Amino acid sequence: MSTAPAYVVDDLVARDIDAYLDSHQHKTMLRFITCGSVDDGKSTLIGRLLYDSKMIFEDQLAALESDSRKQGTQGGEIDFALLVDGLAAEREQGITIDVAYRFFNTEKRKFIVADCPGHEQYTRNMVTGASTADLAVILIDARKGVLTQTRRHSYLCHLIGIRNIVLAVNKMDLVGYDQATFDTIVADYAAFAESIGIAGFTALPISGFKGDNITARSPNMPWYHGPTLVEHLETVEVLASVDADKPFRMPVQWVNRPHLDFRGFSGLIATGRVAVGDKVRVLPSGKTSAVTRIVTLDGDLPQAVAGQSVTLCFADEIDCSRGDVIAAAEQPPEAADQFEATLVWLDDAALRVGRGYWLKLGTQTGSATVQQPKYVVNVNTLEQLAAKTLDLNAIGVAELTTDRPIVFEPYADNRTLGGFILIDKLTNATVAAGMLHFSLRRAQNVHWQAVDVGREAHAALKEQKPAVLWFTGLSGSGKSTIANLVEKRLHALGRHTFLLDGDNVRHGLNKDLGFTEADRIENIRRVGEVAKLMTDAGLIVLTAFISPFRAEREMVRAMLPAGEFVEVFVDTPFAEAERRDVKGLYKKARAGLLKNFTGIDSPYERPEAPEVRIDTTVTTPEQAAEQIVDLLLRRA
């Protein structure tokens, strides 16, 4: 334990607590992450920062000393890593497996540190930690120099938009505090940093274990004249103060309506500032009004700034709700439904091109599909490679399409309106982090053609309510048979119908598609779009497709107005369908002649809450048809 901390607070606390509280009250906050390879000493460095800023209490220290003797890797000396490696499993393995948050204060700032894991399979945690950071400390073991992991982490930090990079060359004590070693590493890193577009970084020679250049200038490295790590952290500019100088944007979280005389819009100001009297525009509607009040429990404010949570009132009763963005009237962001974005894939299940995912951006949620990636980045070599999908930890650039206009700004300009997550609609897992680059011109130039004869008019002429009867079930379950009977009855009743059959569509519209998962998704998407056009024309559409994946059936449901999608589950047990084997397909699949056959080597996901379920072991096709027609007529 070499040097005393440079920022002893005890003195002022003891002498004049009011003065201390006053100074603490005016501190700003810096969030930073530490990242590096497995043994670079991240946890040790953070433990040291906590120790030196007196954030370790005596009882914790006693526990730490006894733990260090039992489990420590520092030959009985205090092992600071034990202080921060929280979860039992990782204490045993001696590695940090999940991002952990730590806190300490100096005289000037409060700090939140995200301790980020070093090894490859936990990249998602590093991206998580980096997303809220103003600064990154990249640790390098002085004995090892710039490693693959160093490059990976630097690239990720740069990708997430961290502008302040600190290169902490650690374990200088183990290389004899040698300046040449330090200089070589810095030169290596500088060449790499420039190659990926990192504009600048600050390099520091330190020892987290011994405390050199952490809070006090190291007497062991007289050749180093720069700031200590803590001095540097105390002086860099925080992101929040940069955001304040951008145009005003506030995503609406919640409409505050306690009674008829008050209507306020609550949110966290993402960028810029707003004052009473300011003209604002609500996106995507484009309606304008003026701010009449900025309401808080402590009284109304004359103005507010990026980073504050406020409630705004308008002069006019314009539509505004969760998901809308309130912006400076003369500098509004744009809205679009097609984008290019960088995606970091965070889930074990790979991206399914064409499948619908929930996209959450600010307070907006929509359904989004991702195209085949333009390329993925090999984060070790930074080469751009062709890829069909994105696997866990993959980073790629791809186009996305959303089902509604999303108010956005490029991520580089605005983290709040440019950063998004993708959520799997079935597992609800957060599967990707995304950063929007720009909208595609297609979205700006292709407008909906307004038509005079709309879907209501088409339906009214036919005197019927359009619908899609979506038959799903195993191959040979009886979908086509039942659908055919239903159509015959509806036709006899004078209804305008059309039956889309799986096999028939594959002869024409979808003859370019095979039976891989991606092709099956695209098959259903196209059928869904065709069915939708037909309902626009006022028809009752019947479709008979295996449609094995729940997500695609839900995708089609989401394309249609509420109530128009009627899911009919033709529930025939697998064994029974195989026994019937009407087209001889099961036999072929069993013989290995058909790949990706549903129920054999490709899954069938049963509907959870279909509008109709037909158990074909107890219901005849005629009974089933009658039941479905009844339901449809009752509904109309």
Add this chain to the structure above:
Amino acid sequence: MSRLLDHQRLTHLQRLEAEAIHIMREVVAEADNPVMLYSVGKDSAVMLHLARKAFYPSPPPFPLLHVDTTWKFREMYRLRDRMAAESGMTLLVHQNPEAIERGINPFDHGALHTDMWKTEGLKQALDHYGFDAAFGGARRDEEKSRAKERIFSFRTATHGWDPKNQRPELWNLYNARKNKGESIRVFPISNWTELDIWQYIHLNDVPIVPLYFAAERPTVERDGMLLMVDDERFRLLPGEQPVMRSIRFRTLGCYPLTGAVESRATTLPQVIQETLLTTTSERQGRAIDKDAGGAGMEVKKQQGYF
């Protein structure tokens, strides 16, 4: 708090407050049936104050839930009822009926007391009311396993926590979508430290239980802990005699399990001063973390402790 500095740079407390309010509003916008757990301690006091700020002029649009053990300090019950009335929120009090029936108490039942009243009681209450999101006042600086917990922390249908399978939480985007049977614990003050809590209470005049301030109170010393004899249910051991001491509490729980510190601090700045100069960490006053070695809290949480 809301007055900006001349140069319009937000202080750390302003940023923490804005973050907590943002989180609370997200939950209200996306959860079906949220609730705020209210334990009457200083962290709960700050949480309640933040909730009032987040939704003003509406009252917070969710109830307060106190999972009661019947063994809290009397002054805690008084403040609880007062704050519920002042905030205009519904107060739900749950006491585990099985624990009542079996007479579970801190003197006879040790760890079972916490398990039955708090862990089981909480699960019962959440299941009974069907709450899908519960706000808690846990902070990441309190304890090692908390440091790694997400702000939106998911629990299985049996209220278990799987630390290895946490959703990545990026920017300030929270994925509040749950699978069937899952519920969410939400920790809006995750990023606050004990000092931040005290400072916030000081700056905003947040009402707290008077036990946080020093006063002459009847005490006995037992196993190195100073315990307060709060009512007649306290069982004195042979030879024990309550002694009046000037004490205060750094954390509040069941009174027979909560250690006091000797103190003369009667104002908030004095309390903060003592806190900063003190040499023992916050949870040491509670017996609960000491079970099961260093992993005590992590094990408890996997079992469903908040």
